[in-house]
Amino acid sequence: MRRFLLVLFIVALAGVACAQVPSGNVFFGYSYYNANPGGSRSSFNGWNGSIEGKFLPFIGVVGDFSGYYGSQGLTYCTTPILDCITINNNLSEQNYLFGPRVSFSVGRFRPFAEGFIGAAHLHVNGGASQTSFATAVGGGLDYKFLKLLAWRFEGDYVHTNLFKVAQNNVRVSTGLVLRF
Numbered sequence: 001m002r003r004f005l006l007v008l009f010i011v012a013l014a015g016v017a018c019a020q021v022p023s024g025n026v027f028f029g030y031s032y033y034n035a036n037p038g039g040s041r042s043s044f045n046g047w048n049g050s051i052e053g054k055f056l057p058f059i060g061v062v063g064d065f066s067g068y069y070g071s072q073g074l075t076y077c078t079t080p081i082l083d084c085i086t087i088n089n090n091l092s093e094q095n096y097l098f099g100p101r102v103s104f105s106v107g108r109f110r111p112f113a114e115g116f117i118g119a120a121h122l123h124v125n126g127g128a129s130q131t132s133f134a135t136a137v138g139g140g141l142d143y144k145f146l147k148l149l150a151w152r153f154e155g156d157y158v159h160t161n162l163f164k165v166a167q168n169n170v171r172v173s174t175g176l177v178l179r180f
């Protein structure tokens with residue numbers, strides 16, 4: 001009888017352990033970024049990817065990575081107002097962000113809110129580059145169309161301070177989510 005109870009206890013613990021296996025998702029898609037790296041607004045196109053691991057049913061930890069590419073006219077002045085020229089520079093910015101995501105499921109929809117901290121790196125064609133502390137706050141919605149696949153719509157406010165210019169940027173992303 002003791003052996004039977006011991007085996008039953010082990011099987012019950014194994015069932016609970018299987019139910020506690022963490023879940024998560026991987027996202028990759030297109031991203032639009034409206035930023036002001038030189039003091040004036042510019043639009044950038046690029047990619048956004050993230051990986052999320054859930055450690056509680058409604059809370060996950062996220063690594064969010066993105067890259068944006070475009071050009072911006074930067075004005076250089078040697079003497080105030082008298083000798084200014086505008087040069088179009090190719091720019092690229094990469095963001096490396098980490099933080100929590102809170103989400104819940106309602107049928108096929110999964111709304112979420114997130115807050116990240118990390119770094120942003122801006123490279124200007126011609127050699128200048130700088131890395132800055134970055135924060136992001138936002139949210140989005142996943143639409144599950146198959147058991148393991150969903151489509152994501154996401155928007156974030158991203159704050160950086162590159163080249164001593166405080167930047168309040170807007171990021172909008174959409175793409176495919178692989179759920180596990």
